[in-house]
Amino acid sequence: MTDLVELRQIIKSFGHARALDGLDLTISAGEVHGLLGPNGAGKSTTIRVLLGMLHADSGTARVLGHDPWTAAPEIRGRLAYVPGDVSLWPNLTGGEVIDLLARMHGGEDRARRDALIERFELDPTKRSRTYSKGNRQKVGLVSALSVTAELLILDEPTSGLDPLMEEVFKQCVSEARHEGRTVLLSSHILSEVEQLCDRVSIVRAGKVVDTGTMAELRGHDTTVVTATLTRRPTGLDTLTGIEKVTVDGHQIELTTTRFDEVMTRLASFGIETLTVAPPTLEDLFLHYYDQTGTAQDRVGATA
Amino acid sequence: MLGLTLRRERLHGSAWYLLSGLLLLVVAAGIVSTYPTVADREALAASVNASAGELFMIGPVSSTDVGGIGLWRMLGIATIFISLASVLTMVRNTRAPEESGTSEMLGTAAVGRAAPLAAALGVTTAGSLGAGIVVGAGFLGIGASATGSLLVGAQITMFGLLAAALAALTGQIVQTARGATGIAVAFVAAFFLLRGAGDAIGGNAYWLSPFGWIAAVRPFADNNAVMLLPALALTIALAAVALWIASRRDLGAGLLPERVGPAHASAALRGPTSLALRTSRGAMIGWAAGALVVGLLIGGVSSTVDDQIDLALGSSAGSGSGLIQVALYLSPLFAAILGILTTLRLRGEVTSGRAEAVLSRPVPRSRWLLAHAITGTLAGLGLLFALGLGIAVAQLGSDAGSFGVLAISGALRAPAAWVFIALTTLLLATVPRAASAIAFIVIGAFQALEFAVEFRIIPHEALYASPFALVPQLPDGDPHPWQAVLLILIAAALTTIATRAIRHRDID
Ligand SMILES: Nc1ncnc2c1ncn2[C@@H]1O[C@H](COP(=O)(O)OP(=O)(O)OP(=O)(O)O)[C@@H](O)[C@H]1O
Numbered sequence: 001m002t003d004l005v006e007l008r009q010i011i012k013s014f015g016h017a018r019a020l021d022g023l024d025l026t027i028s029a030g031e032v033h034g035l036l037g038p039n040g041a042g043k044s045t046t047i048r049v050l051l052g053m054l055h056a057d058s059g060t061a062r063v064l065g066h067d068p069w070t071a072a073p074e075i076r077g078r079l080a081y082v083p084g085d086v087s088l089w090p091n092l093t094g095g096e097v098i099d100l101l102a103r104m105h106g107g108e109d110r111a112r113r114d115a116l117i118e119r120f121e122l123d124p125t126k127r128s129r130t131y132s133k134g135n136r137q138k139v140g141l142v143s144a145l146s147v148t149a150e151l152l153i154l155d156e157p158t159s160g161l162d163p164l165m166e167e168v169f170k171q172c173v174s175e176a177r178h179e180g181r182t183v184l185l186s187s188h189i190l191s192e193v194e195q196l197c198d199r200v201s202i203v204r205a206g207k208v209v210d211t212g213t214m215a216e217l218r219g220h221d222t223t224v225v226t227a228t229l230t231r232r233p234t235g236l237d238t239l240t241g242i243e244k245v246t247v248d249g250h251q252i253e254l255t256t257t258r259f260d261e262v263m264t265r266l267a268s269f270g271i272e273t274l275t276v277a278p279p280t281l282e283d284l285f286l287h288y289y290d291q292t293g294t295a296q297d298r299v300g301a302t303a
Numbered sequence: 304m305l306g307l308t309l310r311r312e313r314l315h316g317s318a319w320y321l322l323s324g325l326l327l328l329v330v331a332a333g334i335v336s337t338y339p340t341v342a343d344r345e346a347l348a349a350s351v352n353a354s355a356g357e358l359f360m361i362g363p364v365s366s367t368d369v370g371g372i373g374l375w376r377m378l379g380i381a382t383i384f385i386s387l388a389s390v391l392t393m394v395r396n397t398r399a400p401e402e403s404g405t406s407e408m409l410g411t412a413a414v415g416r417a418a419p420l421a422a423a424l425g426v427t428t429a430g431s432l433g434a435g436i437v438v439g440a441g442f443l444g445i446g447a448s449a450t451g452s453l454l455v456g457a458q459i460t461m462f463g464l465l466a467a468a469l470a471a472l473t474g475q476i477v478q479t480a481r482g483a484t485g486i487a488v489a490f491v492a493a494f495f496l497l498r499g500a501g502d503a504i505g506g507n508a509y510w511l512s513p514f515g516w517i518a519a520v521r522p523f524a525d526n527n528a529v530m531l532l533p534a535l536a537l538t539i540a541l542a543a544v545a546l547w548i549a550s551r552r553d554l555g556a557g558l559l560p561e562r563v564g565p566a567h568a569s570a571a572l573r574g575p576t577s578l579a580l581r582t583s584r585g586a587m588i589g590w591a592a593g594a595l596v597v598g599l600l601i602g603g604v605s606s607t608v609d610d611q612i613d614l615a616l617g618s619s620a621g622s623g624s625g626l627i628q629v630a631l632y633l634s635p636l637f638a639a640i641l642g643i644l645t646t647l648r649l650r651g652e653v654t655s656g657r658a659e660a661v662l663s664r665p666v667p668r669s670r671w672l673l674a675h676a677i678t679g680t681l682a683g684l685g686l687l688f689a690l691g692l693g694i695a696v697a698q699l700g701s702d703a704g705s706f707g708v709l710a711i712s713g714a715l716r717a718p719a720a721w722v723f724i725a726l727t728t729l730l731l732a733t734v735p736r737a738a739s740a741i742a743f744i745v746i747g748a749f750q751a752l753e754f755a756v757e758f759r760i761i762p763h764e765a766l767y768a769s770p771f772a773l774v775p776q777l778p779d780g781d782p783h784p785w786q787a788v789l790l791i792l793i794a795a796a797l798t799t800i801a802t803r804a805i806r807h808r809d810i811d
Pocket residue numbers: 014017018019037038039040041042043044045046811
C-alpha cells in the first residue's frame with residue numbers, strides 16, 4: 001500500500017501559540033483514518049496544512065505525492081474536503097452552491113448529485129441564508145461526495161446532523177471505502193470513529209501521541225481490575241506496572257497490563273469478587289485527553 | 304443591554320463620531336483661515352451663491368461671518384460623515400449580530416425583543432450628541448457667536464439622529480446587515496442629492512430633502528431653531544415604527560418573506576470570478592443606478608442654472624468648477640471607495656470560512672484574488688460610466704454635440720480608481736488583516752491633499768501627485784493621455800505583484 005498522506009515533524013505556530021508541535025501522520029491508500037483529539041489539539045490546523053492553506057513552519061508534508069503548499073491546485077482536484085462549519089454564500093441556493101463547487105472541482109456528476117441530495121433530504125431551492133447548521137453541513141457533504149476524489153478529508157463533518165442523517169453519512173463513508181477511496185475523518189464522536197475507521201491517530205497539544213488500529217490502541221492501554229479482598233491489601237507500592245490504585249477498605253481498583261504479577265499478589269489477600277474490564281474507546285479517549293495541562297504543555301513548548 | 308452595547312461601542316462607535324466631528328472642525332477652521340477678512344468672505348459668498356456647482360455640492364453661504372463661512376464649507380460633508388457614523392453603528396448593533404447569531408446568545412436572557420434596538424438607539428443618540436458638542440464647542444473656539452454655535456451643534460446632532468432612525472428601520476425590514484446598510488446609505492445619498500438639487504433650484508425647493516430642512520435652520524443668519532422640528536418629528540416616527548416592528552417580529556426574520564430560488568446553478572456560474580460578480584451584483588447595479596440618477600440630476604440642473612463661474616477653490620484641478628466638472632472630478636473618489644469595498648469582500652470570504660470552500664478546490668489563489676480585483680474594477684467602472692452617461696443624456700437638449708465626450712467622461716476617469724483597487728489587492732495579498740484600514744488611510748491622505756491645496760497650505764502643483772488629478776479631465780480639462788496610460792500600468796503592476804505575493808501567505 002502506498003501512503004496518500006505523509007506528514008513528518010510538522011510545526012506550525014500562530015504568533016506565540018504553537019498549534020502543531022512536531023506532528024507525524026501517515027495515511028495509507030484505501031483506509032479510513034480517524035483523527036481524534038480534544039478541542040484545540042490541532043486537528044483542523046493539520047487538515048489546513050494538508051489542503052495547502054497554511055504553510056508549515058518546518059517539517060515535510062506530502063499529499064498524493066506532492067507538497068500541498070507548492071503544488072496545491074493540482075492535488076486539490078483529486079481530493080474533496082468538508083469543513084466542520086460549512087459557511088455558504090447567503091444569496092445562493094444550496095443547489096447553486098453544490099453545482100458551483102462541483103464545476104470548480106471539475107467533473108460534475110448530475111446523477112450522483114441528485115441521488116445524494118435525495119438521501120440527505122436536502123431542499124436545494126432554499127437560499128443558504130435560511131439553512132440551519134445541519135442543512136449547511138449537508139450542502140458541504142453533498143458537494144464533497146458528489147465529485148470524484150481519491151481522498152476525502154472530513155473535519156468533524158457530522159456536527160449538527162441529526163442521528164438519521166448521521167447514519168446516511170456513515171453509509172456514504174462505507175461506500176467510499178468500498179469504491180477504494182481514502183478518508184481522513186476528524187471527529188469527537190467515538191462511536192462514529194469506532195464504526196468507520198480502520199486506523200486512528202490521537203492528537204494532543206499539536207502532536208500525534210498514538211496511532212494504530214482500534215485493537216492496537218486498546219492493547220496500549222490498561223485493563224481495569226476491580227476486586228473485593230478478604231484481607232486489607234498492603235505493600236502494593238512495590239508492584240510495578242499498575243496505575244490509578246484506589247483502596248477503600250477491602251475494595252481495590254487498579255489498572256494494569258501485567259496480569260500475572262497483579263493476580264498473584266491479589267490472590268495472596270484472598271479474592272472474593274473480581275471484575276476485569278477491557279478499556280472502551282471512552283477510557284482510551286480519557287486516558288489520552290485527561291493528561292491535563294494541555295495548555296501548560298503548549299506554553300512550555302513555546303517558552 | 305444598553306450597558307453591554309455601550310461597552311462594546313465605547314471605542315469603535317465613539318471614535319467614528321468624534322473623529323467625524325473633529326474632521327468637520329478642521330474643515331471649518333481651514334476655510335476660515337483661508338478667507339480671514341470680511342471682504343474675502345463676501346467675495347467668496349457672492350461667487351458661491353452664483354455657482355450651481357457649489358450650491359449643489361455644498362449649499363449656499365447664508366452668512367459671511369466666521370461661523371457662517373465655516374458652517375457652509377462643512378455642512379455638506381457633515382451630512383455624509385455623521386450619517387454614515389450613525390448608519391454603521393446602528394446596523395452593527397442590530398441586524399449584524401442578529402444575522403451572525405450573536406443575538407441568539409443574548410436573546411435567552413429575556414432582554415426583550417426590542418432591547419437591542421433600544422440600546423443601539425441610545426448609543427447613536429449619545430454619539431450624535433457627542434459629535435454635536437465637539438463641533439458646537441469648536442465653532443465657539445474659532446470665534447463664532449454662541450447662539451449660532453449651539454445651533455450648528457444641534458444640526459450635527461440632528462443629522463446623526465435622523466440617519467440612526469433610518470438605519471434602525473431598514474435594519475428591522477431587511478434580513479441582511481449589508482442590505483440594511485445599503486438601503487440606509489442609499490437614502491442618505493438621496494437626501495444629499497435632493498438637498499443639492501433643492502439648493503441649486505432655490506426658493507422653497509429646500510423642502511425636497513430632510514437635509515434641506517435641517518440646513519434651513521441657517522445658524523449665524525436666521526438662527527431659526529424651529530426648522531429642527533420637522534426632521535425631529537420624522538426621526539421619532541421612523542424610530543417608533545422600527546421599535547414597533549422589533550417588538551413584534553421573530554429573531555432573524557425581516558418583513559419581506561424569503562423566496563425560494565433555482566435548484567441548479569445557471570451555466571454562467573462556474574468559477575471564482577463569476578461567483579464574485581454574482582455576490583457583488585446587487586451592490587454594483589445599485590451603485591451604477593444611483594450614479595445614473597445623479598448624472599441625470601446634475602446634467603439637468605446644470606443645463607438650466609449653471610453659469611460656469613470659475614471659483615478660486617483648488618480641488619477641481621484645472622477641469623473647471625461648473626457643476627458637471629466638479630461632479631466628474633469627485634466621481635473617481637466614489638468609484639475608488641466602491642471598488643475598494645468590493646475588493647475587500649475577499650477578506651469577508653476568508654473570515655467567514657467561505658474562502659476554504661473555494662480554495663480547497665483546484666482554484667489557484669491568484670485567480671481567486673484576481674476575481675475580487677476584477678469585480679472591484681468593474682464596479683468602479685460601472686459607476687463612472689453610469690454617471691457620465693446620465694450627464695450626457697440630461698445634456699442632450701442643450702449640448703447634443705458633446706454627447707459622445709460626456710458619455711465617456713466618467714469612464715475615462717476609472718484609472719484613478721483602479722490604482723486604489725490594485726493597491727487594495729496588493730494589501731490583501733500581503734497584509735490582509737490591515738488591508739481595509741491602510742486602503743482607507745491612503746484614500747484619506749489623498750483627500751487631505753486636496754483640502755491642503757484648497758486651503759492654500761501647499762501649492763496647486765502638488766495635486767499632480769494625485770491619481771484623481773491625473774486622469775483625463777474631459778470634457779473641458781486636459782485629456783492627460785499618457786498619464787492615464789501610466790496609471791493603468793501602475794494598477795496592472797500592483798495587481799501582478801499581488802497575484803505573486805498571495806502564493807506565500809497563509810489563508811487565515
Ligand atoms: N488562525 C489561527 N490563528 C491563531 N491561532 C489559531 C489559528 N487557528 C488555530 N489556532 C490555534 O491553534 C490551536 C489548534 O487549533 P485547531 O483548530 O487545529 O484545533 P482542533 O483540534 O481542530 O479543535 P476543535 O476540536 O475544537 O475543532 C488552537 O489553540 C487554536 O486556538
